[in-house]
Amino acid sequence: MRFYVKRVTGHYPAWSTGLWLGLQLFQIIASISTLSIIAGLHMAPPVVLARMVRLLSSEQTNNQPVVAPDDLVTLSSWITFTWMNKFIAFGNSKEMQPEDLPPLSLTMQTSVVFHRFRDLSSSTLLRRILSANAIDLALDGLLTLCSVVFNYAGPFFLKRIL
Numbered sequence: 001m002r003f004y005v006k007r008v009t010g011h012y013p014a015w016s017t018g019l020w021l022g023l024q025l026f027q028i029i030a031s032i033s034t035l036s037i038i039a040g041l042h043m044a045p046p047v048v049l050a051r052m053v054r055l056l057s058s059e060q061t062n063n064q065p066v067v068a069p070d071d072l073v074t075l076s077s078w079i080t081f082t083w084m085n086k087f088i089a090f091g092n093s094k095e096m097q098p099e100d101l102p103p104l105s106l107t108m109q110t111s112v113v114f115h116r117f118r119d120l121s122s123s124t125l126l127r128r129i130l131s132a133n134a135i136d137l138a139l140d141g142l143l144t145l146c147s148v149v150f151n152y153a154g155p156f157f158l159k160r161i162l
Helices: 002-009 018-040 046-051 075-080 082-093 110-119 125-132 134-161
Strands: none
Touching: 018 075, 075 082, 110 125, 125 134
8 A cells, every 4th residue: 555655646655654554563463462352351250250149059069159151251252152062062962951951140040130120219110121221221222323333334435435
């Protein structure tokens, strides 16, 4: 691109200096490194899960909190569902029985969700439902808005270029 601009305009553009290109390369490397670190982090660390005390009988778990398979996944495996591969392979090998299912995440169990919902105080049921799901609804709305903007950005910039 740098040589094309020189050929058309007769001089190198300001952004093509060695220092500027070096800084851009550093920024790209730093961004990739940061994204790879974030993708490797666990979604819910066991320390946080241990605070939510739910013990099964002592002979089953040795008084350890129950941790579901989806509690220990990384961001990249959560997005791609690779944490489900062992479970799917097991389900393909034999017919699943209820005791074969892994434990449900502590944050998704009905008793925990019910207690959170019951503790909300609102005048109507609709307001309680909306306040209980406010974060999910806001995240869905934000991601939908981003999707719409990015879907229209491509044709918009193509029209500006051409």
